[in-house]
Amino acid sequence: LLSVCAFAGIAQAGVIDDAVKRGTLRVGMDPTYMPFEMTNKRGEIIGFEVDLLKAMTKAMGVKLELVSTSYDGIIPALLTDKFDMIGSGMTLTQERNLRINFSEPFIVVGQTLLIRKELADKVKSYKDLNSADYRITSKIGTTGEMVAKKLIAQAKYSGFDNEQEAVMDVVNGKADAFIYDAPYNVVAVNKAGAGKLVFLDQPFTFEPLAFGLKKGDYDSINWINNWLHQIREDGTYDRIHAKWFKS
Numbered sequence: 001l002l003s004v005c006a007f008a009g010i011a012q013a014g015v016i017d018d019a020v021k022r023g024t025l026r027v028g029m030d031p032t033y034m035p036f037e038m039t040n041k042r043g044e045i046i047g048f049e050v051d052l053l054k055a056m057t058k059a060m061g062v063k064l065e066l067v068s069t070s071y072d073g074i075i076p077a078l079l080t081d082k083f084d085m086i087g088s089g090m091t092l093t094q095e096r097n098l099r100i101n102f103s104e105p106f107i108v109v110g111q112t113l114l115i116r117k118e119l120a121d122k123v124k125s126y127k128d129l130n131s132a133d134y135r136i137t138s139k140i141g142t143t144g145e146m147v148a149k150k151l152i153a154q155a156k157y158s159g160f161d162n163e164q165e166a167v168m169d170v171v172n173g174k175a176d177a178f179i180y181d182a183p184y185n186v187v188a189v190n191k192a193g194a195g196k197l198v199f200l201d202q203p204f205t206f207e208p209l210a211f212g213l214k215k216g217d218y219d220s221i222n223w224i225n226n227w228l229h230q231i232r233e234d235g236t237y238d239r240i241h242a243k244w245f246k247s
């Protein structure tokens with residue numbers, strides 16, 4: 001009985017406890033998701049979620065280590081201990097939640113569309129794209145891809161490893177529409193050059209973004225959720241949000 005209790009005690013400590021002992025929290029992310037995690041000209045990874053993670057690790061008293069990981073393999077990488085936690089703009093889906101645990105959401109987003117300017121009169125919603133005449137694109141392994149295959153199933157779909165390449169396909173007329181999370185498209189439509197793309201900015205899915213942890217680590221989930229409540233009330237969240245999002 002004693003050894004069973006001792007084992008249970010260790011098992012319940014979790015990745016946050018380990019990080020405190022080690023002095024570092026390792027967070028897996030694919031830094032291509034504006035304005036949450038992206039690489040600046042000096043090669044530094046910056047963004048809204050990066051700033052949240054900096055505040056989180058500061059409260060923990062540890063260093064933040066960002067582990068760049070392709071989005072497609074990010075859950076397997078978590079499950080094989082390449083890092084402690086996923087912090088990569090990840091939508092909490094019921095399908096993913098069967099494989100990993102999630103913290104409470106830190107923001108809610110939804111899918112939107114960037115379409116070829118020439119289609120502006122014909123295409124007013126994702127429903128208008130649901131025909132074999134249209135080619136749509138998104139990023140491999142994301143909810144954009146899942147939603148494209150589910151809600152716009154008649155269209156021809158091709159995915160990219162990188163959001164930017166997928167957007168360029170629409171800019172160059174090789175694809176008709178890019179389906180992706182609203183905050184990314186807000187930034188992308190301005191970057192890709194005004195007049196080339198039309199932004200259908202009404203989100204048509206409900207997507208809470210949250211931190212992902214291995215199953216069973218409730219101690220760490222508890223710490224993160226309580227920290228999220230704290231920063232929402234003490235002004236930290238609003239300050240960081242205002243830095244990266246207009247209005």
Ligand code: ARG
Binds near residue numbers: 031032071142
């Ligand atoms: N929210 C979307 C998803 O969970 C896209 C996230 C992409 N994140 C990234 N770091 N590129 O699939």
